[in-house]
Amino acid sequence: MSNNSVFIEKLRSSGLRPTRQRVQICKILFDRQKTFHFSIKDLAKMIANDFSEKVSLATVYNTIHAFKKRGYLKEISINSDKTYFDTNTSNHHHFFNESTNELIDLENNEVGKINIKKKIPGKKIKSVEVLVKIANSN
Amino acid sequence: MSNNSVFIEKLRSSGLRPTRQRVQICKILFDRQKTFHFSIKDLAKMIANDFSEKVSLATVYNTIHAFKKRGYLKEISINSDKTYFDTNTSNHHHFFNESTNELIDLENNEVGKINIKKKIPGKKIKSVEVLVKIANSN
DNA sequence: CACTACTTTAGAATCATTATAAATTCTTAA
DNA sequence: TTAAGAATTTATAATGATTCTAAAGTAGTG
Incomplete structure (x- = not known):
């Protein structure tokens, strides 16, 4: 506290x-x-x-x-109708549980290296964010 | 036509x-x-x-x-204040050009395999989407 | 053609967010 | 500590996107 x-x-x-x-x-x-x-x-x-x-x-x-x-x-x-804020300001990713509308952090080291093969001339990458949508297995 | x-x-x-x-x-x-x-x-x-x-x-x-x-x-x-629709309904990803607010498709085969190491028990992955934010190199 | 269900429409309603302008509070420096 | 000025808060109005409503119009069927 x-x-x-x-x-x-x-x-x-x-x-x-x-x-x-x-x-x-x-x-x-x-x-x-x-x-x-x-x-x-x-x-x-x-x-x-x-x-x-x-x-x-x-x-x-x-x-x-x-x-x-x-x-x-x-x-x-996540969807246009929901704006969330996150106190985790590190570079990281998210799970979004579609069954419960819940967000779960997915840290950078929990995702393998992401290789962006396509390059855009004259532009540089500012961030790469992954959103993994999940739902009940059955 | x-x-x-x-x-x-x-x-x-x-x-x-x-x-x-x-x-x-x-x-x-x-x-x-x-x-x-x-x-x-x-x-x-x-x-x-x-x-x-x-x-x-x-x-x-x-x-x-x-x-x-x-x-x-x-x-x-992309951001909460912008809802876009996409006629490309395949599984794919996006660049978002922050300088121009423009979206560019990034096909699945233009991104290397994404390895999600963290598992959520009882949930299965429905989709994995990558958003790459880009801006002018300088 | 006539019926029914589906669609479109204008406009109202709603919801989240931002703007406004007055009242309040914070900081500073005397 | 107090006065002055700037920053902040507040209630409320304004905005903008989206959804709702209910009436009028249209498509499909027999």
Whole structure:
């Protein structure tokens, strides 16, 4: 369990004022061992449950965007209708469980080297992301 | 240049009545050599340009969904804010050019075998899709 | 032709997200 | 510590994409 000063520092160090709202959101997002995959809606619900003080939806959006911009979160697109964010900002991949709509991390070292044979002249590769869709075996 | 009867047959064979609107949309989508990547907005614009008769936006949505359901189109998610459809329904991958927002197909045989080392018990893999983000080399 | 089911349509409704502008809070420096 | 200015939060409105609705139109069948 981190104490708030860790998050206050984190925020300050990237030029964000450590407001109550931002610190609260940090606690939910980053005070955990495992990767966290969430939608804005999920997060808003958790804030409502975890804290007595209300945080407006606009602030949730603002904060998530600020965090994404600073590299604290990654955005993941599965289907157009679902936007998830991921606290794991390393280079990695995902399983998407179609039976449950659940996302599972797939670390870089859990996927063999990916050889992109086609080259696009004048372009360089920024990232290679794999999405593995899975479902119940039967 | 295919004639309409090809599309009328295609529609009929999958239980869709070959209405004027659907045939028009078929002509735009499928009467071409190369894969076509498009958004609903793109398509609506093309319909407006190519045909004298108006097609309502609701019909465009209905038709695209019907085509997707029947496997004539694939949906592609890049960023949450962009939904593209793809007339290439084969198992394949994509480049996404971040400089131009352009999608480029990457066929299965242009990517080396992808070895997913992590297994999820009780689940089977439905698909493996790679998204390669690219940008100008400099 | 007449019937029925399928389609299309305009417009309303919904949902997620972004914009706005006023109120609040944070930081700083006196 | 307090005043000033900038950053932030907030409620609400605005936007944009998509879906819904219910009425009008159309295709297929006998």
